[in-house]
Amino acid sequence: MDKEKSILGNIFHKNGRALGSMGYFILLMLVFLIGAPEAWMRPNLHQSVFVMLPTLIFLVIPLVFLVASGEIDLSFASTYAVAAYVFAIMVKVGIDPAIAILAGILTGAIIGALVGALIVVFRLSSLVASLGVLFLLRGVILLLTESRSITIMEVDTHWTYSVLVGNFYGFPMQIFWAALFVIYCYYLFSKHVFGIHIHHVGDNSVSAEQMGINVKAVKIKAFMFVGIGAAIGGIFTTLITYTFFPTQGFGYLLLALAAVFVGGTPYWGGLGTIVGAVFGVGIIAYMEIGIIAIGWSGTWRQFFNGLIILLALLGHRLHGERVR
Amino acid sequence: MEKIIELKNVTKKFGGITALKKASLYVEQGEVVGLIGDNGAGKSTLIKTLVGVYGPDEGEIIIRGKKVLNWTALKARESGIETVFQDRALCPQQSIVWNIFMGKELTYPFGFVKEKEQINEANRLIREIGFTSKLIDAESPVGNLSGGERQGVAIARAIYNNAELIILDEPTNALSLNETQKVFEFVNNVKKSNRSVLFIGHNIYHVYDISDRFVILDRGEVVHQLDKNDISTPEELMKIMRDTIKKH
Numbered sequence: 001m002d003k004e005k006s007i008l009g010n011i012f013h014k015n016g017r018a019l020g021s022m023g024y025f026i027l028l029m030l031v032f033l034i035g036a037p038e039a040w041m042r043p044n045l046h047q048s049v050f051v052m053l054p055t056l057i058f059l060v061i062p063l064v065f066l067v068a069s070g071e072i073d074l075s076f077a078s079t080y081a082v083a084a085y086v087f088a089i090m091v092k093v094g095i096d097p098a099i100a101i102l103a104g105i106l107t108g109a110i111i112g113a114l115v116g117a118l119i120v121v122f123r124l125s126s127l128v129a130s131l132g133v134l135f136l137l138r139g140v141i142l143l144l145t146e147s148r149s150i151t152i153m154e155v156d157t158h159w160t161y162s163v164l165v166g167n168f169y170g171f172p173m174q175i176f177w178a179a180l181f182v183i184y185c186y187y188l189f190s191k192h193v194f195g196i197h198i199h200h201v202g203d204n205s206v207s208a209e210q211m212g213i214n215v216k217a218v219k220i221k222a223f224m225f226v227g228i229g230a231a232i233g234g235i236f237t238t239l240i241t242y243t244f245f246p247t248q249g250f251g252y253l254l255l256a257l258a259a260v261f262v263g264g265t266p267y268w269g270g271l272g273t274i275v276g277a278v279f280g281v282g283i284i285a286y287m288e289i290g291i292i293a294i295g296w297s298g299t300w301r302q303f304f305n306g307l308i309i310l311l312a313l314l315g316h317r318l319h320g321e322r323v324r
Numbered sequence: 325m326e327k328i329i330e331l332k333n334v335t336k337k338f339g340g341i342t343a344l345k346k347a348s349l350y351v352e353q354g355e356v357v358g359l360i361g362d363n364g365a366g367k368s369t370l371i372k373t374l375v376g377v378y379g380p381d382e383g384e385i386i387i388r389g390k391k392v393l394n395w396t397a398l399k400a401r402e403s404g405i406e407t408v409f410q411d412r413a414l415c416p417q418q419s420i421v422w423n424i425f426m427g428k429e430l431t432y433p434f435g436f437v438k439e440k441e442q443i444n445e446a447n448r449l450i451r452e453i454g455f456t457s458k459l460i461d462a463e464s465p466v467g468n469l470s471g472g473e474r475q476g477v478a479i480a481r482a483i484y485n486n487a488e489l490i491i492l493d494e495p496t497n498a499l500s501l502n503e504t505q506k507v508f509e510f511v512n513n514v515k516k517s518n519r520s521v522l523f524i525g526h527n528i529y530h531v532y533d534i535s536d537r538f539v540i541l542d543r544g545e546v547v548h549q550l551d552k553n554d555i556s557t558p559e560e561l562m563k564i565m566r567d568t569i570k571k572h
Contacts, residue, residue, distance in 0.1 A: 193431055
């Protein structure tokens with residue numbers, strides 16, 4: 001009996017944060033289902049979630065890696081737009097969209113690496129430095145585009161469109177790619193040397209360094225990964241809407257961060273959960289759309305976002321204190 | 325006897341403070357060297373320079389007769405030098421198995437970790453050392469362990485790789501008598517297998533019992549070296565240490 005108890009306890013201990021986020025997600029779904037069953041059963045409500053959800057997944061999952069490594073990044077919300085801009089402008093001048101996508105992702109990786117190097121090499125606060133980069137890059141975009149959008153209807157007939165964001169028997173392809181990304185990241189985070197070193201670096205960077213882990217390299221790679229995720233998110237959104245607009249991504253800044261923490265990844269580093277983050281994204285995405293679906297005014301949205309963040313934090317606090 | 329590692333005239337500065345001043349030290353195959361000195365003598369700095377955590381400002385590091393450049397913690401581990409640091413160098417939120425294999429994970433191609441193999445090895449190691457209670461398995465977080473058990477994890481990590489030289493920085497600090505005894509047993513076992521130990525401590529009695537040779541460090545300088553054969557009691561060692569430090 002004791003043994004059984006300890007096995008159950010162990011499972012709860014290891015997955016408590018992910019289970020907690022799952023609980024919140026189910027609870028939220030029940031509230032909406034009971035509050036507005038008719039609206040909830042309409043497929044087009046879920047379809048609009050499916051536009052937002054994959055984009056958030058690409059932003060949030062890499063942020064889990066970065067937060068677990070003990071750092072934070074805000075600049076991703078602008079990297080998102082820069083990468084999408086590079087993609088859109090290349091398509092506009094007639095370059096093959098497939099190449100434009102790769103160029104956009106590369107842009108994200110380079111920006112991430114530069115932000116990471118800036119923070120790690122000069123030992124800057126990642127919160128403040130990435131805040132600076134956030135504004136700086138957004139400024140660059142506004143200057144370059146003169147605040148004008150770019151429409152790229154030409155991608156509609158290209159194979160990349162149908163493969164990445166097309167409709168497969170009513171199933172939006174971006175959901176498939178986001179799911180694949182989640183599975184890959186799950187293994188990367190908990191079963192790959194990169195993810196394991198992220199945990200060590202975020203937990204105790206001095207110990208990690210003494211054991212021969214290149215702490216700076218691990219952190220820069222984590223920033224790079226965030227840049228890549230942001231770029232993919234930006235490009236997907238641009239493809240789905242056929243439009244690049246210069247303020248793109250800004251609205252995701254706080255939502256993505258909220259999803260990381262609601263998802264059960266603590267801010268102090270060394271811990272994180274990919275599965276939890278997926279539920280965090282689900283909570284945030286459904287909250288955004290669900291409030292309106294149940295017939296409330298959109299002005300309630302922020303209030304409920306705030307409420308759920310606080311409730312989630314309290315819930316995760318009950319689950320576990322930090323061990324030292 | 326072959327010298328496994330040798331430091332020659334190593335200087336290390338932190339800002340305006342000289343932590344090591346032309347310090348030289350070597351460890352031969354199969355011997356236990358005791359490094360002694362007061363608090364703040366530079367023992368930990370010397371160790372961290374030796375194992376590549378700090379880069380020296382001046383001086384040479386020689387591994388098995390070959391001078392090495394850009395000495396790093398990873399290179400030290402790859403050349404068969406393992407260290408049990410004073411702070412144990414553990415990550416408390418991570419499992420015992422992740423801590424034991426930290427920085428030297430067993431992997432398949434492309435960097436995915438051999439989970440089962442690591443867990444089996446970790447369980448074997450913690451049983452072998454006998455530091456941990458039976459209730460604890462390799463997947464429990466290190467943060468739940470006692471001080472002695474944490475030291476056991478740090479030692480398990482050092483022995484896993486069959487290191488040629490094991491460096492123990494104040495390994496008996498804050499341990500119970502029973503646990504201290506286990507550390508001594510461990511050092512003797514390493515010695516029996518013709519491998520080497522560098523033992524750092526400020527408890528002269530602990531260092532005396534276990535070492536073949538003593539190196540005395542004071543204010544960043546190696547001030548004296550002597551063989552155990554030259555003296556007969558720990559009190560004698562204590563007196564020599566006090567006298568040399570006073571003169572220095």
